[in-house]
Amino acid sequence: MTDSPARVLTDDELDVLELALGGAVPRLPFVTGPVTLTDTENTPLAEVGADGSPTPVKPIAAALGPQWDERLRVPARDVAAAVAPGTTAVWTDEVPTVEDAATIARVAERGGVLLLVPASRRTAPGTVGAAGLTRAVVALAEEIPGRPRVVVVPYPHRSTTAVAPVDVTPADVATAYGAERLLVPGEERSPETRAALADLPRAHARAVAALYPAASAREVERAAAAGHGRGTVVFFTGLSGSGKSTVARALAAELDDDGLGTTLLDGDAVRHHLSKGLGFDRESRETNVERIGYVASLVAKHGGIAVAAPIAPFAASRATVRGLAEAAGARFLLVHISTPLEVCEARDRKGLYAKARAGEIPDFTGISSPYETPDDADLTIDTSEVSVEDAVNQVRAAL
Incomplete structure (x- = not known):
């Protein structure tokens, strides 16, 4: 880790970084080095040199869902090394129709096929997300002659309201993954199917x-247009490194995949926006948590689902958040991620505990600032004993 300035990456930029680290993109045009790239939890992911090329520092955090299956999410350089000459890449950016399946089958009869699933960390409202798209394409591959390989490709979200940070085209990606030709089934559809x-x-x-x-x-x-009924706030609390953000992200992704619009309010991400400028003394921490609770209650008031994952070390501010949610008529679920301090410290992805022990970070929860263990938690989960998938299932069962 160097002393270069840090940049927190957006979801789109994380996708591009993953492409670059896998060999699909030669450089990162949205940054000039030297700079340290981090995720919203301030975990250092890569160092970027003066030429724009990234060097990995720590693995990019994965989540739940088939789109994160390591057998499918394979770096471009590894896929290209195994692809047969003359292979056609099929860009399956939409759930395949019956006509699409027939088109892909005809191509497969003539030669090798590689099914590429562009999976963004963001999903446009009303569309099938990365998990559903991956499941659909994997199922389709079972029906295609030769059972073509399915590869999940991290790909920036594209919509009329969001511009990807780099112009990575499907053709560029197909070439990087070793294919000689590109087929986009959506472009081959008949007028009848389009209509x-x-x-x-x-x-x-x-x-x-x-x-x-x-x-x-x-x-x-x-x-039918009135929404999803009673709103919900799922509020995670726990020490830094306990796994609360990981479980919260996985829960939000599953709820989104089920068609339940979910707003994720992660502690570190909120610090960059809603609570920018606040310190880490007790008053600032309580203000930060109460701001998160207020926004979550607004989401839930209108029938939405808010998933929040701050440390929230103090009982008083957690009680305030519960009161805000209940006053909005929402369900409130307090989830204590009770992973022991020694486990959290051993994980220490951000290197924060080591700095706190050295006295470089004052008011650090669990070391130089107290964590008030909840006595009113609706659910308690220790991620040193429970997998992320099981933790998500427990929360869903509680809901």
């Missing part, structure tokens, strides 16, 4: 209109 897909949002309305009188149909449509 049918475009008409899907109106199909429900027509079905409702056919089943109900006009006044009843309006009420059914109104109820």
